[in-house]
Amino acid sequence: MSKVEEIQQYLQQEGLDAAFITTPDNVFYVSGFHSNPHERLLGVMVFKEAEPFLISPLMEVPDVKAAGWSFEAIGHEDTDDAWDIVKLAVQKRGDLPATIAIEKSHLTVERLERMTHLFPEATFSRIDEQLNGMRNIKSEDELEKLRKAAQLADYAIEVGCKEIAEGKTELEILMAIEFEMKKKGAEKMSFDTMVLSGPKTSSPHGTPGDRKIQKGDFILFDLGVVYQGYCSDITRTVAFGEPSDAQREIYETVKKAEQAAIDLVRPGVKAMEIDKAARDVIEQAGYGEYFTHRVGHGLGISVHEYPSVTGTNELELEAGMVFTIEPGIYHPDITGVRIEDDVAVTADGVEVLTKFPKELVIIQ
Amino acid sequence: MSKVEEIQQYLQQEGLDAAFITTPDNVFYVSGFHSNPHERLLGVMVFKEAEPFLISPLMEVPDVKAAGWSFEAIGHEDTDDAWDIVKLAVQKRGDLPATIAIEKSHLTVERLERMTHLFPEATFSRIDEQLNGMRNIKSEDELEKLRKAAQLADYAIEVGCKEIAEGKTELEILMAIEFEMKKKGAEKMSFDTMVLSGPKTSSPHGTPGDRKIQKGDFILFDLGVVYQGYCSDITRTVAFGEPSDAQREIYETVKKAEQAAIDLVRPGVKAMEIDKAARDVIEQAGYGEYFTHRVGHGLGISVHEYPSVTGTNELELEAGMVFTIEPGIYHPDITGVRIEDDVAVTADGVEVLTKFPKELVIIQ
Numbered sequence: 001m002s003k004v005e006e007i008q009q010y011l012q013q014e015g016l017d018a019a020f021i022t023t024p025d026n027v028f029y030v031s032g033f034h035s036n037p038h039e040r041l042l043g044v045m046v047f048k049e050a051e052p053f054l055i056s057p058l059m060e061v062p063d064v065k066a067a068g069w070s071f072e073a074i075g076h077e078d079t080d081d082a083w084d085i086v087k088l089a090v091q092k093r094g095d096l097p098a099t100i101a102i103e104k105s106h107l108t109v110e111r112l113e114r115m116t117h118l119f120p121e122a123t124f125s126r127i128d129e130q131l132n133g134m135r136n137i138k139s140e141d142e143l144e145k146l147r148k149a150a151q152l153a154d155y156a157i158e159v160g161c162k163e164i165a166e167g168k169t170e171l172e173i174l175m176a177i178e179f180e181m182k183k184k185g186a187e188k189m190s191f192d193t194m195v196l197s198g199p200k201t202s203s204p205h206g207t208p209g210d211r212k213i214q215k216g217d218f219i220l221f222d223l224g225v226v227y228q229g230y231c232s233d234i235t236r237t238v239a240f241g242e243p244s245d246a247q248r249e250i251y252e253t254v255k256k257a258e259q260a261a262i263d264l265v266r267p268g269v270k271a272m273e274i275d276k277a278a279r280d281v282i283e284q285a286g287y288g289e290y291f292t293h294r295v296g297h298g299l300g301i302s303v304h305e306y307p308s309v310t311g312t313n314e315l316e317l318e319a320g321m322v323f324t325i326e327p328g329i330y331h332p333d334i335t336g337v338r339i340e341d342d343v344a345v346t347a348d349g350v351e352v353l354t355k356f357p358k359e360l361v362i363i364q
Numbered sequence: 365m366s367k368v369e370e371i372q373q374y375l376q377q378e379g380l381d382a383a384f385i386t387t388p389d390n391v392f393y394v395s396g397f398h399s400n401p402h403e404r405l406l407g408v409m410v411f412k413e414a415e416p417f418l419i420s421p422l423m424e425v426p427d428v429k430a431a432g433w434s435f436e437a438i439g440h441e442d443t444d445d446a447w448d449i450v451k452l453a454v455q456k457r458g459d460l461p462a463t464i465a466i467e468k469s470h471l472t473v474e475r476l477e478r479m480t481h482l483f484p485e486a487t488f489s490r491i492d493e494q495l496n497g498m499r500n501i502k503s504e505d506e507l508e509k510l511r512k513a514a515q516l517a518d519y520a521i522e523v524g525c526k527e528i529a530e531g532k533t534e535l536e537i538l539m540a541i542e543f544e545m546k547k548k549g550a551e552k553m554s555f556d557t558m559v560l561s562g563p564k565t566s567s568p569h570g571t572p573g574d575r576k577i578q579k580g581d582f583i584l585f586d587l588g589v590v591y592q593g594y595c596s597d598i599t600r601t602v603a604f605g606e607p608s609d610a611q612r613e614i615y616e617t618v619k620k621a622e623q624a625a626i627d628l629v630r631p632g633v634k635a636m637e638i639d640k641a642a643r644d645v646i647e648q649a650g651y652g653e654y655f656t657h658r659v660g661h662g663l664g665i666s667v668h669e670y671p672s673v674t675g676t677n678e679l680e681l682e683a684g685m686v687f688t689i690e691p692g693i694y695h696p697d698i699t700g701v702r703i704e705d706d707v708a709v710t711a712d713g714v715e716v717l718t719k720f721p722k723e724l725v726i727i728q
Contacts, residue, residue, distance in 0.1 A: 038668050039469075059568065059656060078658050079676045104474040105403075109466065110492075112473050128474075171546045179539040183574075192552070204423060210547075292423060294442050304402050312443045 003030045003134070004052055004071075010130050011048045017097030018090075019046045019127050020115070023106040025301045026131050027054070033067035034229055035060055041082035050093035055086060087118045101127035132306045137320035142230065142300065143344055146322055149232035150342050150353035152186055152225040157236045157356045160195065160221045164240055164363045170195040170208040173219075181225055190224030190231035190303040201237065201336030204293055204328060215241030218251075218335040224303060231303040233324050234354045235340035238361040246334045250287065251360050254337045257281035257327040258358070261295055265325075265343055265350035271313040278327040279311065287329045296324040299342055321345045322353070367394045367498070368416055368435075374494050375412045381461030382454075383410045383491050384479070387470040389665045390495050391418070397431035398593055399424055405446035414457035419450060451482045465491035496670045501684035506594065506664065507708055510686055513596035514706050514717035516550055516589040521600045521720045524559065524585045528604055528727045534559040534572040537583075545589055554588030554595035554667040565601065565700030568657055568692060579605030582615075582699040588667060595667040597688050598718045599704035602725040610698045614651065615724050618701045621645035621691040622722070625659055629689075629707055629714035635677040642691040643675065651693045660688040663706055685709045686717070 001009070007019055007030065021030055022043040028034040030044050031054055046052045051071050056064055058075030065073055074089055076082040090096060096119050102112065104126045112124065138146065159180045163173040174195040181189065193208070198217040200206045213219060217240045224233035237254075239247065261278040275295040282291045296309035299322050307315050309323055326340030342353040365373070371383055371394065385394055386407040392398040394408050395418055410416045415435050418428055422439030429437055438453055440446040454460060460483050466476065468490045476488065502510065523544045527537045538559040545553065557572070562581040564570045577583060581604045588597035601615065625642040639659040646655045660673035663686050671679050673687055690704030706717040 078672070078674050102473065104477070105472055107473050108469055109471050109473060109476050109488075110468040110490075113468070124473075126474075171543075175539065175543040175546065179535075179543075182535045182539065185574075188556070210549075308442070310442050 016099045019101040145230035149227035153232040153234040154356040186225040194222035237337045253285040380463045383465040509594035513591035517596040517598040518720040550589040558586035601701045617649040
């Protein structure tokens, strides 16, 4: 069943007339067309029965068609009122809808006010959970793209390790990685690549800079690649020169914590149990106060999506879910270490998509 | 007057109790703290009289303070309900507000529903235009940052021109530019850098790739740099090898169109007249159908902000406004050419912030 048909089925089940989908990532999920329209209107209107349409800036209409959208694609120019065009397209299809599902976690108050004005009789309900639910379970086709994205991320870590040398800056290594990724045909990185060294590893969200790496540093890579619209996200932390015992102990603790979380993944386990499995290892080793974030996040078209793998999420895992597992210890005096993999829940366990080794790499 | 005081004055004038500001760029404008919180809550609550507060993910609170925010900074963790924390902070300051200004073009329907639940007696009005109006007129301090960002963009074009050589790919040139920018201390690029060559210049929004440049190509650079939170945006199109007469004619037409628009900039002129000045030149030369977008957009903390310089915007220019002027001709058979500068409206005319020469550069 196509995504459009799946949404039509949902509308019929819920007794809704139409859905207006506006998150760029959800527009891509439904139509195959990916775009960031900034302040301009981009949306897919799906009806219980009538033909759906996609509205986008006029100059993107050829790209919409090229992306495989087989229904009507309507363009608007900066000088148009895009909402008037939406109304005309809806009227062409019959009665104005009385019940419209919208993405309440994305649609702005201003846009709802416009829609309320265009469709004064309509009531509006949420379609967010339905779309999240659909996206939460990846198809085999989506998994294949995620595997390719993960492969590229593995390779990026390999490139990063090879670039490490006394006196090189974090930024030099970062640029070498990104250049190699572009040459490999990666559309883009999933997010700003992170290469942090020495004391900077102790921040879970530092910014790469001109710091020259030196022997004794741990170097943390956190990066991801977009492949055919799907994201990877990997972290590896490696040693430059012989690590101290204290550094080793932190590394091994994070590695053990990450593996404990991975080992628990299978259908029926709760997301919060995955978080707990990693956190318990770190707490028992006495580093609890230095692990300050959730253990992971869903991954797919967005680099952060559902499910959220926190200590309070009671969601039960199902086959087809894909998320990161990324515990860390950020010790201000010794080093920071984070290890992150992308995992898919299978029918009876787990598939780890990222495969770069996790034995401590020591670069001499 | 600080931005907070300016908003307090607005609340007093309008008889409003509070404003909740949630666009990351507006949070930066008001607080000095820049962050992309993704799905997490980030906002500044300003009261008519009480002390404002900023709410952000807990791990960013030290950065909020480091950015110079001198009022209360409140953190929330993934396991908290951030909105409960907002309510407590508001209650601590006195009666619940009865009138709250929000950014209706940014706040989601879901968040408004949460606020309506927390403050059931409150009515909600727009603060978007007030903030846009404030941001529309740059202070001397902001202009200075925009000048620096423009200088870096000029230098980036210089780097790009030096990188041009037979057989190099668009991506290789692009990466060399971005690397040089990072070395110069640029925080990041304003948007995905564009290096397009040959037939690819005929698309106003192409994607750089593995195409090897060759003699006879025009090469189009569209890029910008962020300096202390402020963006530049420049386009130059240069010739690799001796251009044909047809290519030269298109180049000179765009250059003349761009200059005509610049020459018209001064307080009191309407935005639409700027668009028309460039469009007239291109239409009179017979290329009207190949100029398919507005002539420019506002520029500041965001790479696209107000004012929008379209053929229908009757807004009168005022001193302190900053925007791009970027006419183009996208001829599918000859070449595409776009020339773009960043300009500031001064008390009696215009200051062009980007200064890279516009005489056709011919690289042999």
